[in-house]
Amino acid sequence: MIYAPDALILAPLSGFTDAPYRRSARRCGCRYAFTEMVDAASLTFAFDRSKDLLLRYDDEEFLGVQLLGGQTDHIREAVEKINRFNFDILDFNLGCPVPKVAKKCAGAELGLHYDEAVRCFDTVAKYSKFPVSAKLRILDTEDPEPTLKLCRGLVDCGAQVLTVHGRVKKAFYSGPVYFDIIKAVREEFPEIEVIANGGVNSVASYNEIKLRTGCSRVMLATGAMGNPWLFRQLQAPESFSLPSASEWRSIIEEQAAGMVELYGDECAYRHGRKIFHDYLKGRGFNGSLRAIASGTANAADLSNWLDMAVKSGVWADE
Template sequence: MKAGLKIAGLELRHNVFLAPMAGVTDLPFRLICKELGSDLLYTEMINAKALCYEDEKTRSMIKIEKQEHPVALQIFGHEPEFIAEAASILNDHDNEILDINMGCPAPKVVKNGDGSALMKNPELAGRIMEAAVKASRKPVTVKIRSGWDEHNINAVEMARIAQNCGISAIAVHARTKEQYYSGSADWSVIKAVKDAVSIPVIGNGDVKSAQDALSMLEKTGCDAVMIGRGAQGNPWIFNEVYRYLEYNEQVREPSPVQKIETVIRHLELAVQIKGMHTGVVEMRKHIGWYLKGMKGSAKIKNEINTLYRFEEIKGRLLSYMDELNVLLDT
């Protein structure tokens, strides 16, 4: 199955993308995923109103490095005027695509009327998308969920509204807001959306391997696959999926040594970009994901959670690598 996709005028080489994840898809992680095979990268979701008010932290979150391209910068909000202003601001930014989040289920987001709360208000969602398309000189895409709950599955309705508003592509996380991240994704919703619109449809939900990606593409007819939690601690999944789809190749799972080397590389980037304290603290969850399932990893993770300097953590990881090599040799 040949990869590749066109979104508006943007030609993409692959159809395997990194999903936007709050607190996860920051610049250091995106750089790692790009190095390991992801094509289109999505940023963490950015508060449109905070961007308009020139919030310093928000401004730091939209930084894009040249080696990342192409990048979809995701914004969220429920006020069309702020979405439009944010789109205008980002016309002169480095991202190739502007994406609107209408799927985040986090309570603190939903209670403000943002994210997946918009699944309950298609009329407002339409006005937001229309405002963004009018203000943006770049392709505008949107990410939605199946619906609010099992009794309100309206992804097809939202997709049709999106297409009518001039949205260039739509990503569907095949879970409801009420499911959060539990249960199984219902890929039939992705298929229903694909059958209902002519714009590209990106499938999301429960893709944890190359076989999962192929299965989603075949069962739903979607144009691309977006990987979120399946990439946590496993950024190699992008190359694995691409090689399988493009060449029918089975890529060997990374060795413990490769994993630890990548952890150190990721940690180094985090400290360089965010400073020692923030970089180390924010890396703890990533380290836990990378080491999950490795022999003795629980003890190592607990030890690392007490350390605050790059060299200390690097040293402990290297000694853990030596311990693993001894175990493998015995």
Template structure:
């Protein structure tokens, strides 16, 4: 049975790319979409930044037709500014608006935004209602199990947010106090899904890093789909690998060095096209180690890549990775 968010048909068991700050920008989203991501989100965008017309916040509104369906994710601590930001984001013409109630980092949560709202459910509900009323688009939410081990309140949160009109909920299986440490607990996510009062899709997030785990947890926790974050960094192939395994029970071969180089180059090209040569090359530097994880003696090559500023020289080094690997394998 297809999963629906409003009038968006996501297919039988959708795989979502998580919104990740400084990662899930249009260049990265491109390579994930090419490898099977069913729905994606922008990096999270500050509602205050949108209202102040901050350049960085505005740039994050950039979406492209090939990315659809795509959601714009916003966060903030003020109900009024979240409502205003929703109206601005709606004009960018995404397929949905997503609210971030899950970000645990200090400069978000300690300013009353992101996961901080898990400490004030009444305000969270009022904010969500204001966002739903500010747009004609479907509104979804991403959150966590609770603020800490003593306040795992997502079961109640799910019911109350559904009442004010959200169309789907993604739950990260950690509390805010856990940050990204320890193991994600999907048992409570499963309880929310099994709640007879819940009619909206429930997506699980946290620690999905292999096709086998995705298949096992799909059976065990019965969620409607999965959101993948950190495991996709440098590994956009994870979406196609999971889909293939769910369909056939077999593992796809891992991407070859040649494919890793080619996808890295596409990512770089898209980064330059979107941000300009200087910023595009600079911001791509954080991705090289992830694309070529596991290659022996890669450190020296990485040091070259992060030092170069000429695109043709970077391409030459990337092409050289194929040659070096071929010699090692010979």
């Protein structure tokens, strides 16, 4: 077994789930997490630039790596490079819908081409020294058959886990989640761990996806952006309370410090702005605070708006 029953998993999120991001989630109870997706061609041709994506902190109990690619020669080389590192699982991306990925027939586009998708995944499975899994989108919102066919091909190649995002490629990351198709996968492959993904951002949506798909394992993505406390809340909803101001602040400061260590000041704060923006969402802060945060250029700027936020926010008691 890869994931315990009822496991909550932090999704791979390109541009987000680097090691400092995962540390914030882990402080809030996340055990299972993924790297950002790593492109097979980049690992093949620009290894030094992309290997930072493979960083794993010593205290990370479980970490999966996610590979994106559409060409078997690049995939093979990338897997051989990944094999030199230490991961708990190697996941193959069949869900990324962005045009620049689709153009190379990778991600969700590859998922639409059964033979190529299975050939690529077979290469992953053949060369990986880690257990392998795939993360895919549903292929049709009404008819489960196309999705089941793809899943069967992946399972026959050796997938031990399937993560099913209950939206089609053209829906990107929003809109309804088609629970029945995820449920059909869950029922078709009782021997496989099937992880349900899509739209979980609260206790109610978490309970709904579990109930309607029959999956006990759930992957969190946009719902946990700026809200790593979602892990804690879903694991113990009765005893959950909002983070205190000091906890909220220390999570952000520690994440920023981790990014500075990895990328240097300039790049860390540039990259950090979208992350700070997420932390400010839905907490009642006014637009001017958000505008100040989006100009963060150094540790002093960060400390300045955190002081303001701590004074103006609504917080649980310390």
